[in-house]
Amino acid sequence: MLSVSLERARELELVGEERVDPADLSARMERVGISFNDPDHLFYLALEGQAVLLSESFGAETRQLTAADASVFEDFASEAPEEDLDEAFVELDHWLVFGTFIDDRLVSAASMYPWSGTRLADLGVITLPAFRGRGLGRVTVRAMSAEALRRGYEPQYRCQLDNAASVALALASGFTRLGAWEVIDTGE
Incomplete structure (x- = not known):
């Protein structure tokens, strides 16, 4: 299409x-x-998955981040690989931001922003390399997605076709692949 x-x-x-x-x-x-940019996988939460997600509770170590978390977010960003910061586009000033902490240290962060004129909320997530494989990205994405749903937005997870770790995280977080998406390269 x-x-x-x-x-x-x-x-x-x-x-x-x-x-x-x-x-x-x-x-x-x-x-x-x-010409087109490289294609992305496009993932959404199925309705039955949304219902399950909305009934979940998340521990105190995972919570919404605010401007008051600027210093911990700055520390987190300074430790995150530059490539992850570029690809995931996780920013503290986005519409909705969540993080997971271990011993008061932010180790996983995710953010969303609604697409102009829609109820779709595109998300990105980063977990510091030393903390990967523990389900921290999953819980961060699920907690943030639950809040987006409560606010009337549809979480959207996109990642490049060759990003196997991100595909695995999307699936582990309860998302279902809808298809691949290619966007015209505007040179910007």
């Missing part, structure tokens, strides 16, 4: 809900100079 603006549809000579052979569509896109 392809979703494009009316302007792009005209540029690609697409009419209405026309069915186009994928090879023909690729040729049209190449002809007008459209």
Whole structure:
């Protein structure tokens, strides 16, 4: 399925809900100079999974982060691998931010931001390397996703196709793969 603006549809000579052979569509896109970013997996919580999630309770070590947590978040970010910070896009000033602590140290953090004009909340998560494999990312994602659901938002988990650890975390957190998603590369 392809979703494009009316302007792009005209540029690609697409009419209405026309069915186009994928090879023909690729040729049209190449002809007008459209290229794509690398595809992402797209995961959502099934309705039955949402109900289970909303009934869960999470320990005191996992909680919502606020501006008052700036110093602990800064310490966390200074320890996180640069690649994780770039790919996961976890920020303290996002719409919803959760963290999991061990001995008052932030070791896993996740954040969400709603997509403009939608009830979808895109999420990212980082767990410090020394603390991976303990389920801390899972509990952080689940606690934050439960709060997003309570606020009327649909959690959305995206990750690159080759990020096996993130795919495993999405599945362990109760998400189901909907498909792959490719976005036009705007050069920005």
